[in-house]
Amino acid sequence: MTPLPREQFPAVNRWAYLNHAGICPLPTSSVEAMHRQAVEVSLDGEFTYAAHSAAIEGARASAAALMGVPARDIAFVKNTSTGLGFVANGLEWSPGDRVVIPDGEFPSTLYPWLALADRGVVVDRVRGPLTTEAFAETIAAGPPPRIVVTSWVRFGHGGRVDLAALSRVCREAGALFCVDVIQGLGVIPARLEEWGVDFAMADGHKWLLGPQGCGVFYVRESCLDLLRPLEPGWNSVAHREDWDNLAYVPDVTARRLEGGMPNIAGIAALGASIDLLLSAGIEEIWSHVDGLCERAAEGLAGIGATVLSERDAGYRSGILSVRVDGMPVPLLAERLKARGIACSARSGGLRISPHGYNTEGEIDRLIVAVREIFA
Ligand SMILES: Cc1ncc(COP(=O)(O)O)c(C=O)c1O
Structure with a gap:
């Protein structure tokens, strides 16, 4: 169960949408x-x-x-x-x-x-x-x-x-x-x-x-x-x-x-x-998103990425940025897009920004995709 109802987001049928620091997909109620x-x-x-x-x-x-x-x-x-x-x-x-x-x-x-x-x-x-x-x-x-x-x-x-x-x-x-x-x-x-x-x-x-x-x-x-x-x-x-x-x-x-x-x-x-x-409750959304970012940070670091974001509790946010050496970040973001994963390239890093309807499975999909792209 995610704090925000997934059925409100038709975008989930097309994407693992991890780009809310860019432009969000609109929920159906909106x-x-x-x-x-x-x-x-x-x-x-x-x-x-x-x-x-x-x-x-x-x-x-x-x-x-x-x-x-x-x-x-x-x-x-x-x-x-x-x-x-x-x-x-x-x-x-x-x-x-x-x-x-x-x-x-x-x-x-x-x-x-x-x-x-x-x-x-x-x-x-x-x-x-x-x-x-x-x-x-x-x-x-x-x-x-x-x-x-x-x-x-x-x-x-x-x-x-x-x-x-x-x-x-x-x-x-x-x-x-x-x-x-x-x-x-x-x-x-x-x-x-x-x-x-x-x-x-x-x-x-x-x-x-x-x-x-x-x-x-x-x-x-x-x-x-x-x-x-x-x-x-x-x-x-x-x-x-x-x-x-x-x-x-x-x-x-x-x-x-x-x-x-x-x-x-x-x-x-x-x-x-x-x-x-x-x-849904902002506290619940924040705790969920924070968990997803932590999972992404650990998983991506585990396959050799460098986490660029501040990870101390008081400083972190819904944005996680990582650097993966060996490919320009905009190209990596394009490759992920081709696999149905939406992130963006900003400030020298791959910017990942999940929201309250994203799942751990989507984060894992990102980690596997990055590993495969660099294999
Ligand atoms: C910190 C910050 N301010 C402002 C904006 C956008 O400004 P506006 O709402 O005027 O398009 C962005 C968009 O990326 C942003 O990251």
Whole structure:
């Protein structure tokens, strides 16, 4: 038995799908939610809007439960990059303001801050492993940063940052704390409010098992007024749908960041996917995925692979990266694909990222395939 029901994932009939750090296969409940929304609009157009609007609030509540934050602090956004851009471009900056961010981040996590160079913003990198001490050292090496930015889980080898510990360092330095959570949310239990995260964002298409191009953005209530809403529209104001009231009064919740018409089909699908995760239980999913990664690490090391991922309990994640000498990694990933095994090549390693419906048998299939490819 897997924590997530395998019958929800038609992809299992085609693949040993071990690539949730890339793009997930959609579960059937998510596809049905999207389809249902579209069919209803095809029949009744605008008359569906009230019910669909209410469904958005249901999805927001589910996302809030998953993230460990109040629902009022969540906005639905296009993707992770949009959420990061809302923070980078929504904050006010002065020349000389510092941003601290680790080396080796995913491009979208880094670019919004580099793009502030013309406003005199300085980006300082944390080098080496993702320890709280390494962050603290970089933070202390200059004037107090305005914001510390990091991904929760590193996209390449899967190293995980201790968010609760790092947020304490940020508080002491008087810095805001912004976390790209796309590589952890949906597989590792999250309590973002309690951990002291100020801003967090994730698109749906990885561990959330949702569609592409529909994500969540969390803003701590006390930080909401720090962000200038970049896309104000009818849906951003306190008196939305009062069409003749043209006063610009931003909504008191994170909804002020949503601008115009939400991606209703996408949010319906994302909500269904999150409900599937919640009903399986994130603790159960995490313990299952952690076990699968451990099995893969041991099995692949046993046939001569080098494990590149940090394997200490506090640092590991749903991503396992290994190097196998003797073949370029993209070619190895292609060979595995030809055998019906989906992984990816990232940061010099073969990236394996199972979810809560994968089985030990699928991990064993991967290990046997790698052994045969190199035989
Ligand atoms: C750490 C991280 N951030 C962001 C993204 C994707 O960003 P977006 O949702 O804007 O496409 C990825 C995708 O691989 C990622 O690994």
